[in-house]
Amino acid sequence: MNTAIKLLYIEDDLEIGSWVNEDLRKRGYEVVWLKNGDQALAEAASCQLVILDVMLPGLDGFTVGQRLKRSKADLPILMLSARSSIDDKLQGLQFADDYLTKPFHPDELAARVDVLLRRVGAHDAQPLAIKHLLVYQQENRVVDQTTGEEIMLTGKQYQIFHYLLRHLGQIMTKEQIYEAVWDEPYWDGDKTLMVHIRYLREKIEQDPANPEIIETIRGVGYRIKA
Incomplete structure (x- = not known):
């Protein structure tokens, strides 16, 4: 999985940092994880968004965030903090675009990362x-890189594909996918989703009989591998 959307993540807590880093990578982002703010300015130059913890060794997150905004005013910054006081939030939101x-x-x-990226048009550009x-998520378009041609999906096919992405x-699970796409309860034995997956694979897979994009997890459901 390759994507040009690159996130700068600054967090010194190794446990939190590890699972956030892993989760964001699974969602298709390229992540640069720093344990302090020393190299933040240098790394931010090539990133589309910054996720910044307040409590850092050395320079605190507020100072790092203010320096980043002065250097690159249009760079979205999402602040993270265990401190929930209104004063801390107001201090962070003087320069940050969101506070979690x-x-x-x-x-x-x-979801918050996605909203900020859409706000600055990063998803549209990349x-x-x-x-x-190549999946243009904002435009609901899928293009075959080998031919340069757009792959025409039905509404339900694109919704299934987008949900897995x-x-x-x-x-x-089959239940999760069906209920998210059709917005109605799934009943065991319904073949509707399976049929839609089959036709979707015929359009997006190079070899539908041996799919490499949408993987079947027997007895459970489906996934797109990161």
């Missing part, structure tokens, strides 16, 4: 590359 209090769910962090495909690397 610990503990947080990885889906919430990912398609998601997976195998031979949003949960990149994660095994999603």
Whole structure:
């Protein structure tokens, strides 16, 4: 999985940093993880967004964030903090674009990152590359890199594909996928999703009989590998 969207993540807590770094990579981002703010300015030059913890060794997150904004004013910054006081939030939001209090769910962090990237047009400019495909998520377009031609998907096919991409690397059950796409309860034995997956593979896989993009997890559901 390759993507040109690069995130700078600054966090000194190794346990939190490890799972956030892993989760963001599974979702298709390239991540530069720093344990302090010493190299923040240098690394930020090539990044589309910064996730910045307040409590850092040496320079605190507020100082690092202010320096980043002075250097690159249009760079989105998402502050992370275990401190929930209104004063801390107001201080952070003087320069940061969003503020998330610990503990947080990885889906919430990912959603906030996605919103900030869309706000600055990063998703529009950088398609998601997976195998031979380029996925323009904002435009709901899928292009075959080998031919340069757009792959025409039906609404349901694209919704299934987009849902799996949003949960990149994660095994999603048939129930989860069906209920997210059709917005109605799934009943065991329904073949609707399986049929849609088959037709989707015929369009996006180079060899539908041996799929490399959408993997079947027997007895559970499907996933797109990171």
